[in-house]
Amino acid sequence: MNVDTKSWMEQVKRQDEVDRYLINGEDFIHESEIRYQLDKNKSCSKDEIEQILEKSLAIERLSLDETAKLLNVKDENLWEEMYEVAAEVKKRVYDNRLVFFAPLYCGNLCINSCKYCGFRKENKLEERKVLTKEEIKKEVEYILSQGHKRIIVVFGEHPQTDAEYIANSMKTIYGVNKRTRSGSTSRIRRINVNAAPMNVEDLKLLKEVGIGTYQVFQETYHKATYKEVHPSGLKADYRWRLYALHRAMDAGIDDVAIGALFGLYDWRFEVMGLMCHTEDLEKRFGIGPHTISFPRLTPASGSELSTSSKYLVNDADFKKIVTVLRLSVPYTGLIITAREKPEIRDDVINVGCTQLDASTKIGIGAYDKAANSEKEDKQQFAIGDLRTLDEVVKYLADNEKITSFCTAGYRCGRTGEKIMKLLESCTEGRFCKLNAILTYREYLDDYASEETKELGEKLIQKEIDEVNKEEFYQKHNLLVMFHEYYERIAKGERDLFI
Incomplete structure (x- = not known):
């Protein structure tokens, strides 16, 4: 790589691609308004909550005011009713199916210093690696051998894993074929991308090679916390990240995904931030996020914050997060990952999740190592659900939930606004x-x-x-x-x- 890190960062970031979205120099996260909504809605009647639930059942997005009311419910009996309504909303929109995917980590080199992440550049415990074309093929072959048809590729932010590398990785993945037990040929039918914010030009490159959904998590919408946990690197720029998906829309990528890392700041505030993000995308483009993710902070290699944050979310509150998101954005997919333990995943699936992973390995080259029974490298964060895809499919079948590997909508043109x-x-x-x-x-x-x-x-x-x-x-x-x-x-x- 001939381009030094500083020069590369300057090439990536285009300030005008942020400024065009600001209104009077302000972005769409107004912390005072979020706090006002949470404070003013601390006491709501059961009748008010039930009216809001009727709106969710009509598959209408809730307002910030209505979401704040749900977040402030204290009555556990009322929460039980909310769980039931969330399950019904999910059934009306998505039926009883759950879509599966596999994450593929292609590189852990990173220029950022995120205090909660094992990839951060200061972490000397991490073994750094970027997969070659041949190594990617081996990883994909193992993923295909498990039965997966959909991948989300994950990259650290670094010149060696830039947009060109990502595009070439996607070409390699789409080109892998593997024979199945029945003698048929299996391949990856859709690649989603979890990568750092890019400029419009780079995003157009990913569009050309067949990107599915482009996923960027804000991590935390609270600006002071964001600054504290992202002390340096491109990720230190809050607004560059905040408008990553706006730029994706400008580049013609109409399936985008948002998320927050719960445990960095107050979970109620973060849910409101996700709602603000959803509202702004819908207002500007007529299309909200295709999916919303809500990973919890879990122990990460070399990160003290990942275990000591005062905002760590307990299991009961985590279920409430998922429930409120399902009720607030009833038509959007919700992703629950293998960060969570099996019993947690099995529980929150019932209140509205639509996508999950299984047979998950997140070390760099970890699938090939698993195939060869070698010890895995240290990972970006701890995995809670170690079940194989077949084990999860069996569990779901036993509970009358069908596993889906469908990618049809995307290839039939049912994307974006449609x-x-x-x-x-x-x-x-x-x-x-x-x-x-x-x-x-x-x-x-x-x-x-x-x-x-x-x-x-x-x-x-x-x-x-x-x-x-x-x-x-x-x-x-x-x-x-x-x-x-x-x-x-x-x-x-x-x-x-x-």
């Missing part, structure tokens, strides 16, 4: 149900253990019976195509979608 309207009208979930069944058939034949397949066969028949009775599918003449595709997949064809 998919948001379909989600708001509870229409997209019906297409997703069909595609979930088709990809589930693939998984059962290509990867499932005998125990999982036995449970899966019962579940898939139940799902087919439901589809056959659903008026929507009859009205739109979808049943003939669905059954034709199902039979073709059962005979060995792959990647048929509606």
Whole structure:
């Protein structure tokens, strides 16, 4: 790499791509307004809360005022009602399916000094590495061997993992094919990207090579805390990060994802920050975030803050976070990651999560090492759920939840504003149900253990019976195509979608 770090940082950041969004020099996070909303809504009647829940059930986004009311509920019996309503909202929009993905960490070189992260440049305990093309292929082959069809690639912020490296990594991933147990060919059908904020020019490069969703977490929306935990590097610029997804929209990437790292500051404030972010994206582009993530701070290599923060979120409050997000943005996907322990994931799935990972390895080159039974390197943070994909699929089947590996909507053009309207009208979930069944058939034949397949066969028949009775599918003449595709997949064809 001939470009030194300082020069590279200057090339990446374009101040005009931030300033164009400011209003009178101010960004959209108004801390005084957030505090005002949280303070003024500390005492709400049960009737007020139930009116808000009715709005959520109508699949309408809540206002900041309404979200603040939910965040201030103290009555645990009322929380139980909120959990039930959140589950019903999820069912109306997404049915009983859960979409799976695998994270792939391609490099841990980083120019930043984030106090909570094992990748930060001062951490001498971290073994630094950037994967080569051949190493990426080996990682993807292992991920495919587990049954995954969707990947999120993750990179540290560094000249060696710049936009060009990311684009080349994506090309490599899309080019990997692997034979399955049934003799069919498997490949990654969608690549989402979790990477540092980029300028519009670099984002257009990722758009050209087939980026799915572009994911950037603000980490914390509280500006003083943000400054404290990001003392140096490009990530120290709060607004450069805050408007990363606005720039993605400008670059033509209409599927974006937001998130906060819960445990850095007060969780109620962070939920309000996520809502402000959602509102601003919808106001400017007519499209909110495709997904929202809510990882909790977990122990990280060489990070004292990761275990000592006074804002660490307990399990009960974590469930409340997920519930309020599902109620506040009822049509947006919610991602629960393997940071969490199995019992936590299994619980909060029931209040509205739509996506999760499994068979997760987050060390650099860790999938290939797992395949060769070698010891993993130190990781960016601690993994809580070590279950394999098959184990989680089996658990879900036993609880009548179908695993989906569908990526159809993206390839059929149901992205951005189009998919948001379909989600708001509870229409997209019906297409997703069909595609979930088709990809589930693939998984059962290509990867499932005998125990999982036995449970899966019962579940898939139940799902087919439901589809056959659903008026929507009859009205739109979808049943003939669905059954034709199902039979073709059962005979060995792959990647048929509606």
